[in-house]
Amino acid sequence: xxxxxxxxxxxxxxxxxxxxxxxxxxxxxxxxxxxxxxxxxxxxxxxxxxxxxxxxxxxxxxxxxxxxxxxxxxxxxxxxxxxxxxxxxxxxxxxxxxxxxxxxxxxxxxxxxxxxxxxxxxxxxxxxxxxxxxx
Numbered sequence: 001x002x003x004x005x006x007x008x009x010x011x012x013x014x015x016x017x018x019x020x021x022x023x024x025x026x027x028x029x030x031x032x033x034x035x036x037x038x039x040x041x042x043x044x045x046x047x048x049x050x051x052x053x054x055x056x057x058x059x060x061x062x063x064x065x066x067x068x069x070x071x072x073x074x075x076x077x078x079x080x081x082x083x084x085x086x087x088x089x090x091x092x093x094x095x096x097x098x099x100x101x102x103x104x105x106x107x108x109x110x111x112x113x114x115x116x117x118x119x120x121x122x123x124x125x126x127x128x129x130x131x132x133x134x135x
Contacts, residue, residue, distance in 0.1 A: 015055050016037045020042075080122045092115055095108065107125055
């Protein structure tokens with residue numbers, strides 16, 4: 001009997017390898033970061049309030065703490081699947097993962113000065129989307 005071989009696919013790397021690779025890429029952009037490893041997951045601490053969780057198959061950015069409501073960006077993300085939320089300048093930007101046509105009456109980008117304002121804008125967009133039928 002011959003041994004079975006897996007089909008060639010993407011190379012599996014460790015979480016630490018992924019974190020170190022991300023750290024090298026960030027350094028090329030003049031963004032230093034510290035790597036921390038343990039329990040099968042690695043972290044890249046980029047700056048205060050911004051941590052990247054690295055697993056062998058993906059990255060999760062953790063940022064954005066709203067002190068008034070004591071909630072994090074993760075809580076906003078979980079309420080609005082299909083949107084990428086990014087802290088920019090002095091505010092927040094949400095971009096649709098799957099863009100809608102310009103003539104749909106919907107927005108592909110929503111902004112807010114705070115996470116609370118962005119949440120309100122995304123709620124309004126969700127209400128509008130429930131009334132608009134995309135073809």
